Amino acid sequence: MQKIVVEGGVALNGEVRISGAKNAVLPILFATLLADEPVAISNVPHLHDVVTSAKLLAEIGAGISIDERYGITVDPTTVHSQVAPYELVRTMRASVLVLGPLLAKYGHAEVSLPGGCAIGSRPVDLHIKGLQALGAQITVENGFIKARASRLKGARHVFEMISVGATENVLMAATLAEGTTVLENAAMEPEIVDLAECLRAMGAQIEGEATGRIVIHGVERLHGGSHSVVPDRIETGTFLVAAAMTGGRVTACRARPDTMEAVLDKLVEAGAVIDCAGDRITLDMQGRRPKAVDFTTAPHPAFPTDMQAQFMAMNCIADGVGVVTETIFENRFMHVNELLRLGADIRVDGHMAVVRGVERLSGAPVMATDLRASASLILAGLVASGETTIDRIYHLDRGYENIEEKLSGLGAKIRRIG
């Protein structure tokens, strides 16, 4: 099994090009199923989850073509199955996002229940309730969500709590419903906005996607189109934290500063000098040690759960004590035990972790437990003395494109072995 070896102690310096966002491209790939002509997606990151999505689309009959720049064109006209099997859904939770598009387009769909994962239980009841509000008949049996509707009907639906995935599934389904749908208490993550932009390029009529109240006027059909995926705010944040932790100066190019204000504010609070110019974000730590920051994860525009582990790593070597509160997932502190192995001082109490910054971490073998936990261990390795070897890095390949090449380009001593 492959591992990543990091040798700590180098201040990162230089420019890094940000890839398209994993959490935007996956729903967008499934949204192409709604069209009745091919849809071309560009700025697609090379990620394991993208490969899994393409496999799922191919499995149900969609045509997939990939150009030399990794742009993906999906031809949905050849789809012949409306069943998403367990083997594919199991490896990638985002597969549940085929439910809304298949149901809206074909009037029926069967999608395996995704189940939980390392970071929490991750139910789909809000997806189901939202689709039921549009008139779908849904049963859950033999581990599958089975949905039917002759044609979905627009309705007003209030989500009980904010859910990114449920908002995406119901938004996609509503584009082909009869009449108008109003989604209240909807998620407003930049990835939702990007999905709405792609759907509009296919002819959907959507308003308010950045406001928490989305209005969708259903249309008879969606046509082909093209869309470029929004830059990955979590990848951007991860590189900026790497610069902050190592006391370096890094420019993230082809980024979207307007999608990550809460993260940039916390980096400034940690003592970074940040300059945003167009699609470039430069973080200059001027050799300083970061100051510890308190933060609470919550839906956008608040601090994102997908940056919690990376900021926890920063607090581990920061000056002072930082209190981290995780409100989205009940088990997203799995990196704590591994950070402790590197010499961190962290005390977990329920949803809170109190991190007391130490002067130095020391390298050790550690194990990645999930995607962002893997990133936090690399970050910790960048500032630990000696070598840190990170095992189970397949999690990392789900969500970061060429992370070791990109970090090496900034001067980090990092390599993949095995």
Ligand SMILES: CC(=O)N[C@H]1[C@@H](OP(=O)(O)OP(=O)(O)OC[C@H]2O[C@@H](n3ccc(=O)[nH]c3=O)[C@H](O)[C@@H]2O)O[C@H](CO)[C@@H](O)[C@@H]1O
């Ligand atoms: C609001 C939020 O930050 N969502 C994050 C969540 O999206 P993802 O779409 O995976 O999860 P949701 O946004 O749906 O989950 C938000 C919360 O709602 C609960 N829930 C969700 C669906 C449902 O049917 N029933 C239910 O109870 C979840 O358990 C969770 O506590 O994980 C992604 C991957 O880390 C992140 O990119 C998203 O930013």
Ligand SMILES: C=C(OP(=O)(O)O)C(=O)O
């Ligand atoms: C946990 C994540 O993704 P997923 O929802 O695909 O597991 C993530 O992007 O941090």
